[in-house]
Amino acid sequence: MLINRRQFLTSLGLSILAVQMPTLTAQSKLSPNTIIKPPRLRIGDTVGLIAPAGIVDDEDIAAAQRSVSGLGLKVKLGAHILDRYGYLAGKDVDRAEDLNAMFSDRAVNAIIAMRGGWGCNRILPLLDYTSIRSHPKILMGYSDITSLLLAINARSRLITFHGPVATSTWNQLTTDYLQRILFNGEAVTMQNLNIGDVQVELIAPGKARGKLVGGNLSVLSAMVGSPYLPSWNKSILFVEEISEDVYRVDRMLTQLKNAGILNQIAGFIFGQCTNCASGDEPNFTLMQVLQEHIIPLGIPAWYGSMIGHIKDKFTVPVGAEVEINANAGTIQMLDAAVNS
Incomplete structure (x- = not known):
């Protein structure tokens, strides 16, 4: 009877473990380096x-x-x-x-x-x-x-x-991109409508693929040296800015260059530099500054994507894999950024 009881308890324990195993296995296989997609939004959430x-x-x-x-x-x-x-x-x-x-x-x-x-x-x-x-x-x-x-x-x-x-x-354009990416889980291609002053200006031609990372340039440059920045290796860097003189944009890009960030990236997008002034003469234009920093990198790049302090803006997935086309000024998501 003792043997049978032990066999029963062993069998019971294995059965319980078997029920738990899918969860334990799934967690153990999730590498710390695995990128996680959040669940998509649904009406009523x-x-x-x-x-x-x-x-x-x-x-x-x-x-x-x-x-x-x-x-x-x-x-x-x-x-x-x-x-x-x-x-x-x-x-x-x-x-x-x-x-x-x-x-x-x-x-x-x-x-x-x-x-x-x-x-x-x-x-x-x-x-x-x-x-x-x-x-x-x-x-x-x-x-x-x-x-x-x-x-x-x-x-x-x-x-x-x-x-x-x-x-x-x-507005309609902003919510349209938001709904397609966050609700529908679409892998969209973001392309300017060239409305008003939002125009694409080529810095360097070409296509590139990589992880899309970036944001506000002054905030990003203030984070350099901290442990809170992602890997830049072969990434696509996007930035935007507001109310900064051109020399300050130059200073911040120089900070990214001196920190070894710019020479790691595979592509570059400057969204909008809203209300960015040239300052007193003599001066550089914003495009001259961008060309000086980016063209020597030999990577595709453009200015003017609908990213930043503007009414019509893209919803940009930070950490998602994309392909950019500088000639067309497009950001093509290679996969959905949310889980179904």
Whole structure:
């Protein structure tokens, strides 16, 4: 009887282990270097709104709720979204806690930052990157949110999205790209409509493939030397900027060059440099500065993609594989950036 009892317990234990095995095996096979896609959005999903940088008010929140609700989504507000601490939307620990809480909250399907400004770099050491990787979901924003997009892609290996913040102008073109990429899971080709002043200017011809990384140039250059940047090897770097004199753009690109970043990339896209002045004479034009930095690299590059502080903007997947065509000014996603 003792032998039979042992056999029964052994058999029972093996049966339980067999039930658990798919989950354990799946987790053990997931390399720390594996890029994770967040689940796609669906009508009725809940979006968490947070203020990780600059201050927001009740009017901002009301406008954001209208925009998000217009997409058929529900809204959950961060606990500290209306906090104020100097020019920041609350203390660092509280802004970080709102982001960590949204990722761990199973009722939240995506996270959108209310606005940029300044402050995201300050909370990078306070984020729980392990928990974020364990609870993958869409994170979107631009400008100062570049810090979060790059750090979470680098440390949690999660695809993030350089796109509208909650207080952006959610017009037809912007929402069209957002819906196709985040809801439909399409691998889209992004190409300018050449409307108004948004025109493509070739820097160097050619095509290239690689991982798409980047964001706001001043935020990115301020992150150089930190442990929160992804690998640049054979990547496609995109940048955008607002209200910076040309000499400052030159200074920031020089920082990327001296840090060994530019000589690693396979392609370069400068989106929009909105309200960027030439400054006092004598001076260089922005294109002259871009040509001096980029042409010697021998990589395809262009200026003018619809990325940045403009009304009509692409939703750009940070960490996704793409093919660019500088002659046509196109960014072709090679795969969906979200899971079905």
